[in-house]
Amino acid sequence: MFGPRLRFGAFIAPFHPVDENPTLALQRDLELVEHMDRLGFEEAWIGEHHSAGYELIASPELFIAAAAERTKHIRLGTGVSSLPYHHPLMLADRINQLDHMTRGRVMFGVGPGALISDARMMGIPPEKQRDRMDEALDVLVRLLRGEEVTHKSDWFELWQARLQMTPYSRPSVEIAVASQVSPTGARAAGRHGLGLLSLGATGTAGFSALASNWNIATDLAADHGKTMDRQAWRLVGPMHIAPTREQAMEDIRFGLEKWIYYFREIANLPVVPEGPDPVKALIESGTAVIGTPEDAANRIQQLVDESGGFGAFLLMDHNWAPWEQKKLSYELIARYVAPKFQQLNENREASIAWVGGKKAEFSGQTMAAMGARIAQHIAEKGSKDIRPEFAAMLGGAAAPPKAE
Incomplete structure (x- = not known):
């Protein structure tokens, strides 16, 4: 019996330096999702941001609507909708x-x-953002299940509010809560039994917090009569993959410096480890994989072992490499990394091992079958058309009679 498939996807903030055409950058993000859909990636999560210039998508819902018309299979999520910015209804x-x-x-x-x-x-x-997220989430869960909600707070009101269309997904669209190092997201997910999006899961602090945040979520879920599903847990981390490590490191010279500048100087988020050589720091800390498909598979296995198991690995999309090299990185992950965690080749490997192990037996049976047909032909039509080397190859089983 095979276990659950580990799903693969991308978390597309996105990160576009301010020296390029934003219209074309958005177009390329849509093309990336199309590329992922063709390659068999299961999920793409689209961010919401309104300042600082790099993370251009203001409405993930608009982006998802466009991407859905261009794709066939991939699931599309808001990654994430910032709840304090919106009226819940x-x-x-x-x-x-x-x-x-x-x-x-x-x-x-x-x-x-x-x-x-x-x-x-x-x-x-800022000190109100997490409280407002919790309050909004409490009513959103109910609204998205088709319930009627009345609620009055200091920043929004609902009076006998309900969705006018019955939800398409039952009991609700899938909901996941962002989590990083602090227990805020894990507590919110646990309170409602929702999915968990572990951002920065490959960084030192995020990696260390994986098991503890999952335990926090499961404990809170039990307190509220809910259960947590590991298949609804997504881990996010950056990777760039190439046929060789040397090529991967060369590829990322294109955009890594601008990405680091944004996080260190603008967003002020502790994503990039300190060190004189940022590439070395990213690799040695485990924050990013910059290397081969084997390197990517090894790091994902570490995440599986540390976390105890999760449902999907999401690439933090970053634009470190030129467009063609970036697309190749996604392709290499789909071709050589995902199959290791989805048991896609286990039956193929078992089959090739079985056939290889019976090579002598199968070869003997093949030769015997061929020899029988040659002998039958000789018996019916004579041996004048049978080449001597065929008879020799078959061990004389169908050797033509000697001329008198």
Whole structure:
């Protein structure tokens, strides 16, 4: 019996330096999702940001609507919708509409909002963001299940509110909560028995927090009569893969420095380890895989072992490499990494081993069958058309009679 397939996907913030055409950058993000769909990736999560210039997508719902029309199989999620920025009924209605338009391919990722600058422009105190996410999530879960909700808070009100369309997915569109190092996301996911999106799972702090955050979520779920499903747990980390490590390291010279600048100087997020050689620091800390498919598979196995098991690995999309090399990286992961965690070749390997182990037996049977047909032909038509080397190859089984 085979176990569950580990799904593969991407977490597309996205990260586009300010020296390139933003219109073309958005177009390329859509093309990436199409490329992933053709390669068999299962999920793509699309971010929401409103400032700082790099993370260009303001409405993941708009992006998902366009991507859904260009793809056939891949599931598309908000990665994530920042709940303090939206009235819950309006957001629930948009997600429910997408659920219908995509025939159930949409997923709803939620969080408090990653950029303080976004919150500041909307007059939202940063210290209120997580409380507001929790409050909004409490009513969103109910709304997306088709329930009627009345709720009054200091930043939104609902009076006998409900979605006017019955949810397409039952009991609801899939919901996942973003989590990094602090237990905020794990607690919110556990309270409702939702999925967990572990961002920065490959960084030192995020990696160390995997097991503890899962335990926090499962404990809270039990307290509220819910259960957590490891198949709904996604881990996120950056990778760039090439046929050789040397090629992978050469590829990322294209955009790594700009990516590091954004995180260190603008977003002020501790994603990049300190060190004189950023590539070496990323590799040695395990924060990123910059290497071969084998390197990627080894790191994912470490994540499986540390976490105790999860449902999907999401590539943090980063634009380190030129477009063609980036597409090749995704292709190599689909061709050589995903099959190791999806048992795609186990039957093939068993079959080739079985056939190889019986080579002598099968060869003997083949030769015997050929010899029998040659002998039959000689018996019926004589041996004038039988080449001597055939008879010799068959050990004389069908040797033609000697001329008198």
